[in-house]
Amino acid sequence: MRPTPSGLKFLRALLMAAAVIAALWVGLRVLRDPNVFAGLGPSLSKLAQALVAMILGVGGIWALFHAANVMIEALPGRATEFLRPYVFVVPAVAVVGLYLIYPTVGTVVESFTDVPEGADPLTNYRQAFTNQEVLQAMRNNLVWLLIAPAVSVIIGLAFAALVDRVRREAVAKTFVFMPLAVSFVGASVIWRFMYAWKPPGQPQIGVLNAIWVAAGGVLVDLGLLAEVEPVAWLQVIPWNTVALIAIMVWLQVGLAMVILSAAIKGVPPELIEAARIDGASELQSFFRITVPSIWGSILTVFTTIAIAVLKVFDIIFVTTGGNFDTSVVAVRMYQEMFRFRNFGQATTMAVILLLAVLPLMAINIRNLRRQGIGA
Amino acid sequence: MRKRWLIATITALALIVAACGGETAGTTTEATGTTEATGATEAPVTTEAGDTSTTPGAATEPTGYDDLDQALAGEFEGSTVEVWAQWLPESSEASNFTYTLEPFQEATGITVDFQPTPDYETALQVAVDGGNAPDLAQIAQPGKMHQYAESGSLVSLTDWFNTEKLQADMVPAFYELGLFQDDLYGVYYKTDVKSIVWYPVQGFADNGYEVPTTWDDLIALSDQIIADGNGNPWCISIESQEADGWVATDWMEDILLRTAPPETYNQWISHEIPFNDPEVLEAADYMSQIWFTPDYAYGGNTYINATWIGETQDPMFAEGGPQCWMQKQAAWIGGFWGANRDALADDPSLPADQWPIKPETDVDFFYFPPIEEEFGTPVLGAADMFVMFEDRPEVRALMEWLATPDAAAGWIERGGFLSPLTTVPDDWYVYPNTQLSEMVAGATTVGFDASDLMPAEVGAGTFWSGMIDWVAANGENTGEVFQAIEDSWPTG
Numbered sequence: 001m002r003p004t005p006s007g008l009k010f011l012r013a014l015l016m017a018a019a020v021i022a023a024l025w026v027g028l029r030v031l032r033d034p035n036v037f038a039g040l041g042p043s044l045s046k047l048a049q050a051l052v053a054m055i056l057g058v059g060g061i062w063a064l065f066h067a068a069n070v071m072i073e074a075l076p077g078r079a080t081e082f083l084r085p086y087v088f089v090v091p092a093v094a095v096v097g098l099y100l101i102y103p104t105v106g107t108v109v110e111s112f113t114d115v116p117e118g119a120d121p122l123t124n125y126r127q128a129f130t131n132q133e134v135l136q137a138m139r140n141n142l143v144w145l146l147i148a149p150a151v152s153v154i155i156g157l158a159f160a161a162l163v164d165r166v167r168r169e170a171v172a173k174t175f176v177f178m179p180l181a182v183s184f185v186g187a188s189v190i191w192r193f194m195y196a197w198k199p200p201g202q203p204q205i206g207v208l209n210a211i212w213v214a215a216g217g218v219l220v221d222l223g224l225l226a227e228v229e230p231v232a233w234l235q236v237i238p239w240n241t242v243a244l245i246a247i248m249v250w251l252q253v254g255l256a257m258v259i260l261s262a263a264i265k266g267v268p269p270e271l272i273e274a275a276r277i278d279g280a281s282e283l284q285s286f287f288r289i290t291v292p293s294i295w296g297s298i299l300t301v302f303t304t305i306a307i308a309v310l311k312v313f314d315i316i317f318v319t320t321g322g323n324f325d326t327s328v329v330a331v332r333m334y335q336e337m338f339r340f341r342n343f344g345q346a347t348t349m350a351v352i353l354l355l356a357v358l359p360l361m362a363i364n365i366r367n368l369r370r371q372g373i374g375a
Numbered sequence: 376m377r378k379r380w381l382i383a384t385i386t387a388l389a390l391i392v393a394a395c396g397g398e399t400a401g402t403t404t405e406a407t408g409t410t411e412a413t414g415a416t417e418a419p420v421t422t423e424a425g426d427t428s429t430t431p432g433a434a435t436e437p438t439g440y441d442d443l444d445q446a447l448a449g450e451f452e453g454s455t456v457e458v459w460a461q462w463l464p465e466s467s468e469a470s471n472f473t474y475t476l477e478p479f480q481e482a483t484g485i486t487v488d489f490q491p492t493p494d495y496e497t498a499l500q501v502a503v504d505g506g507n508a509p510d511l512a513q514i515a516q517p518g519k520m521h522q523y524a525e526s527g528s529l530v531s532l533t534d535w536f537n538t539e540k541l542q543a544d545m546v547p548a549f550y551e552l553g554l555f556q557d558d559l560y561g562v563y564y565k566t567d568v569k570s571i572v573w574y575p576v577q578g579f580a581d582n583g584y585e586v587p588t589t590w591d592d593l594i595a596l597s598d599q600i601i602a603d604g605n606g607n608p609w610c611i612s613i614e615s616q617e618a619d620g621w622v623a624t625d626w627m628e629d630i631l632l633r634t635a636p637p638e639t640y641n642q643w644i645s646h647e648i649p650f651n652d653p654e655v656l657e658a659a660d661y662m663s664q665i666w667f668t669p670d671y672a673y674g675g676n677t678y679i680n681a682t683w684i685g686e687t688q689d690p691m692f693a694e695g696g697p698q699c700w701m702q703k704q705a706a707w708i709g710g711f712w713g714a715n716r717d718a719l720a721d722d723p724s725l726p727a728d729q730w731p732i733k734p735e736t737d738v739d740f741f742y743f744p745p746i747e748e749e750f751g752t753p754v755l756g757a758a759d760m761f762v763m764f765e766d767r768p769e770v771r772a773l774m775e776w777l778a779t780p781d782a783a784a785g786w787i788e789r790g791g792f793l794s795p796l797t798t799v800p801d802d803w804y805v806y807p808n809t810q811l812s813e814m815v816a817g818a819t820t821v822g823f824d825a826s827d828l829m830p831a832e833v834g835a836g837t838f839w840s841g842m843i844d845w846v847a848a849n850g851e852n853t854g855e856v857f858q859a860i861e862d863s864w865p866t867g
Contacts, residue, residue: 038455042488116866132859133837133840133863197677197681199673199674199677199678199690232677232680232681234681235677235680235681235847237847321616321617321619322840323619323620323680323840323843323844324680324843324847335836338496338497338500338501339496339831339835339836340830340831340832340835340836341500341522341831342832342865
């Protein structure tokens, strides 16, 4: 019995898919061996490995989708149309499930099960909520949450509204936007120098202390001040947390400004004009017309920054290491995980963070949907 | 599990002693003569290091280690062993270790892919968790080795390593610190003596200051320096990136060894006495005397907390004379003195006698003085071991080689290396290790770094952060700080 043409086509597609999968399998097995390209020398072998991995990764994905597509093309027309979306979406969903949902569920489970034998499942949570250092970290997270997003949005909004009228708007915006391109770690290293402290009498390499001591010196010369001492900004509790929050604001203002600036430009000029004709002042039209019109964008920016703030880790880790009462939940999580190897506590920290972020995510998504972006 | 550490530490009382006595092993703690070996000039080490042979497969004396013998016979030529260590890339330590490995590679034809790794503990942990562990890795904390051994990540050496030879060649305490549940996992490689205080030689001479030999002398000298208007007596700081605070824990440990019996020290580690036992608080009071007496520490408590440990002593080299005069730190600090930092950044392989600020002639050290007579002259030490994650013949060979004096030769030649092996000849050592080995030989007690033996939550957690809080409050919250550390001790 001869197979029908479409059956043959399907068989060929199936073979093709099998070949792609087999090739990927072999390729990945080869890549797992760290010495596979050892003959090329230590640095070149790594480069070769990276190159092969990239070709295999990108090419492999393309080949997989292509094979799947050919396969469903071989099916009768209706089935093709029905299956096509699934073929493209299911792998993505599967990957997200494997790398995001599975670990999340695992983390939650571990936080309840990784307890001393015979102890009840809530042990980790009870420990977390009675440990002074964890409570301190949570309080700090709250302070971050109260200050950083609001300040970032206010400064970003003010700047967006002001530069709207400036002639070299692009140049001005670029300067505010630039920090966004700096990584958290990079920014933290930069600001470590801003806050650096040297003993009195030595040259102050920290910008802030250099200004502080120089300005104070003038006052001392004028007899207005008895003496001026450099300040160890990162050691002064609780202002050191504010100093760290400033780094976050510096990083995020650019984001707020760009999005809000775009939103302001989207406000119909007739509306503002009408308000002005009705006798509204500049400020009135800003607060009564512009701000309400862009409220959705403000909320999006606010929640986006708030999520980043809740997860903040790098800034604290690089500058104070969580000492001097500056720790946050994410830093605790890192310490429990990598320094103390206490998985129960580490996963508990992760779950607490997750629970804190979830409502913000919900607000953010709902808001985006309302704006028709994430529908 | 903790019990085993304790046993190890009790033996650690005898610690390095034999290593320096030059006697063949044995548990004796005789402080035998290393005395003649003071001559820093006779450094026959170079020949020893280069001497193993030039081509793989050249006939050699049996080493007592099977895999190493096979390797020296050229059987594993062309293979590669990956080694990780916490010594930073571009550091003199990494450069010295690379140099030390050369004769092994030449003699066996095995390539050692040595990767000095920043953020070491995390990086290693991630690699092990991800199944990408290096073949060999250096570990400083015995507790870390226990964790890896317990989780089954490590290769046990018991069945194939010539443990009898190792036991005979190595200071017994170090051999035992390499054990976990009676199996050998770690081979100790490098030791550090922490009980030393560095001082500017010329400055002391100019002012007629004498090296103090008792605690009272130390305090009197400190007061004298202040009275003379010579700045502050002490250079102290503890900022160290991820490990802020460890310098303070060393001080606590060193002082506790001087104010309490060794049993107390061990009970403190094993938590048989509370962390804030009165004896420990007494040691804290001694420490406060130096750390928190006004004008004693340069820059006060802010300086202590704000200054990176590599720059602690910078004021000692200020133009116009030292602004701080004494620094308690292990021998590695020499590479960080003022201009030495830059010189070594340019050329990490620069030998100590070519540094801008020279150890011994410019800056010398004295033994951190004893406090209570009945506890004699103790020494605080720490050490690095190597552990094995992959079992291949060439990896075994390198592991075995690391337990031979040849593996110490190169680094001893470069300076700053003290081996736990008793088979390393005394006369290989030069300043300061000749002096250090004598100091250890004369020690009544040798304590292993307590914070490295405590559970990580304390030893690498609250003990560190507690010391920072203590300094931040200028020592006024001693009770609270030590109570908080006690409360943080993991239960169960």
